[in-house]
Amino acid sequence: MTEQPDQQNVSQRVDERVETLFGFDGDPVLQGALRAAREAGLPDIEVSPTQGRLLTLLCRAVGAKRVLEVGTLGGYSTICLARGVTPDGEVVTLELEPTHAQVANASIAAAGLSDICRVEVGPAIDTLQGMLKSCPAPFDLAFIDADKQGYPAYLDLCVRLLRPGGMLIADNVVRGGRVLDPPADDTAAQGAARFNELLAADDRLEATIVQTTGRKGHDGLAIAIRRG
Ligand code: SAH
Ligand code: DHB
């Protein structure tokens, strides 16, 4: 994103090599989800294939049964999360745009995962607040990847919806380094920077931020565990 062109080129090529090496580029379900998203005119902002596999692995690592996602887009990351849950598991994913939800539902169905994924349409804040009132079973893992301005609010709501020992993951918390000194006109970088401060100060969580590079440029993932 703000990397030197040659460094970005190397990162991109390494990502492509890893995708080939592990066969991520031969995954018809995920390739189909990407194709459907592009055909519907959705922006090319899904997690990368390597990051998608990381989401699957982290679900497995915490033995996730119930997963919460904030920001569905065309369902690419939703499918990755759903692949990592226990056989009786489920993924609830929140999406503002009905057209995005429609594309996601079609790709989730094509993946054979409709039984375990539910797309909730509307502003995530409202859905999360509703869940806090009515949802008895806490989530084992939450993945935040919607509007960056909303991240500070999503952090608190998602932590409250996580069981002790549950994992919180957030995408796009580095924004090409713009979180260091967010430009006045970059509300996404401002939201991510505020999120990072709140995350670091949150006594309910043990957390870190890992920078990411590759086909999606320079960004970062926050990873945290809710204390017991
Ligand atoms: N997680 C997806 C990418 C999500 S892109 C993947 O990796 O495949 C961010 C999504 O968040 C977009 O679809 C956008 O419409 C949605 N979004 C934006 N504001 C939102 C809000 N207030 N509530 C819920 N979803 C929102
Ligand atoms: C962008 C990237 C993302 O992964 C996302 O969730 C939202 C926006 C971007 O590059 O603009």
Ligand code: MG
């Ligand atoms: Mg993202």
